[in-house]
Amino acid sequence: NAGVMQNPRHLVRRRGQEARLRCSPMKGHSHVYWYRQLPEEGLKFMVYLQKENIIDESGMPKERFSAEFPKEGPSILRIQQVVRGDSAAYFCASSPRTGKNTEAFFGQGTRLTVV
Amino acid sequence: TQLLEQSPQFLSIQEGENLTVYCNSSSVFSSLQWYRQEPGEGPVLLVTVVTGGEVKKLKRLTFQFGDARKDSSLHITAAQPGDTGLYLCAGQPQGGSEKLVFGKGTKLTVNP
Numbered sequence: 078n079a080g081v082m083q084n085p086r087h088l089v090r091r092r093g094q095e096a097r098l099r100c101s102p103m104k105g106h107s108h109v110y111w112y113r114q115l116p117e118e119g120l121k122f123m124v125y126l127q128k129e130n131i132i133d134e135s136g137m138p139k140e141r142f143s144a145e146f147p148k149e150g151p152s153i154l155r156i157q158q159v160v161r162g163d164s165a166a167y168f169c170a171s172s173p174r175t176g177k178n179t180e181a182f183f184g185q186g187t188r189l190t191v192v
Numbered sequence: 193t194q195l196l197e198q199s200p201q202f203l204s205i206q207e208g209e210n211l212t213v214y215c216n217s218s219s220v221f222s223s224l225q226w227y228r229q230e231p232g233e234g235p236v237l238l239v240t241v242v243t244g245g246e247v248k249k250l251k252r253l254t255f256q257f258g259d260a261r262k263d264s265s266l267h268i269t270a271a272q273p274g275d276t277g278l279y280l281c282a283g284q285p286q287g288g289s290e291k292l293v294f295g296k297g298t299k300l301t302v303n304p
Contacts, residue, residue, distance in 0.1 A: 081234075110291065119196075119280065120235070122291035133290060168234050179284070180225065181292060183234035 081106075081171050081184035082151075089190045090159050098154040098187045102171030109152045110181060111144060114166040126152060159191045195219070196283055198295035206303050208270055213279055213298045216263045221283035224257055224264045225292070229278040261286075271302045 082101040090096050102109050107128055112120040122136040126146040137144065141159075146152040156163055166188050170181035199214045215224070223242040227235035239248050241257035241264060248255045252275075254267040264281055278299050282292040 083234075108290075112292075112294075117296070119294040119296040120282075120292075121294070125290050136291070179290065180237060180240050182237060183227075185232075185234045188232075 081169055081182055083167075083169050083184035083187050085187060086185060087188050087190070089192060091192055092160060093158050096156040096159050096163070096189055096191075098156075098167050098169075098189070099151045100154070100169030100171075100184060101151040102169075103173075103182055106171035106173045106182075108172045108174070108179075109146050110170045110172075111152075111154050112168045112170065112183075114168060114186075116165075120168060123154075156189075159189075161191050164189055164191045196281055196293055196295035198279075198281060198298050200298060201296065202299050202301075204301040204303065205271055207272055209302075211268050211271055211300070213266045213268075213300070214263070215265070215281035215283075215295055217283065218262065219283075220261050220286045221293075222261070222286045224261070224281060224283045226255055226264070226266055227280040227282060229280060229297070235280055268300075271300075273302045273304050276300060276302050 081103055084099050109126045111123040113123055114120045124137050124144045125133040129148050141157045143155045166186045168183050168186045170183045172179045172181045197216045223240055225240045226238045229235040239255045244259045244261045246257045252269045256265050278297045280297045282294045
C-alpha cells in the first residue's frame with residue numbers, strides 16, 4: 078500500500094538553476110496538492126491539480142513557479158531560476174476525490190536548499 | 193483570509209501528564225484535520241472532524257470540533273515519549289475550497 082511518493086527527498090541547487098520536484102499520488106487518487114513549509118511556519122497551500130488540469134493556483138508565486146499533472150506520470154512542481162528564499166520543504170498531498178471533507182494524505186516532502 | 197491559531201506553540205511535559213492543544217479561528221470550516229509531523233517527515237493524518245460538537249477518540253488522543261466549527265482541541269491522556277512531535281491542525285474552509293489552511297503547529301516534547 079504505497080503512500081504518496083516524492084522525489085528527490087533532498088535537492089540542492091545553486092542560485093539561478095532550475096528545481097524539479099516530483100510527486101506520485103497514492104493509487105487511485107487523482108487529486109494532487111502542493112504545499113510549502115518554511116522554517117517555523119505552517120504549511121502554505123500552493124496549487125491544486127487534477128489530471129491534466131490546474132484547478133486552483135492561488136497560492137503559487139506569479140513568476141518562476143509552475144506545476145503540472147500529466148495524464149501519465151507524476152505531478153511536477155518546477156521552480157525556475159531559484160533564489161535563496163525558495164529554500165523550504167515542499168510537500169505533495171493526494172486525495173481520492175474532491176469536495177467537502179476531503180482527506181489529504183501527504184508525502185515525505187522534498188527539502189530544497191538553494192546555495 | 194482564514195487563519196488558524198494554535199496554542200501553545202511549544203509544550204514540554206513529563207511522561208504520564210495530560211495535555212490539551214488548541215486550534216482557534218474566527219472563520220467557519222467545513223471540516224478540520226489533525227496531523228502529526230516528525231522532523232524530516234511529512235504530516236501524518238490523525239483524524240478528521242466534520243460535525244460541530246463532534247468528539248473522536250484515538251487511543252489516548254481525544255479530538256473535539258467546536259459547536260460553531262471554528263475551533264478544535266486535541267487532548268492527550270497519560271502522554272508518552274512516543275507522542276513527541278509537531279501537531280498541526282488544518283481546516284477546509286467553508287464554501288467548497290479544496291485547499292487546507294494550516295496552523296503553525298504545537299511542538300510537543302514528552303520527557304521520560
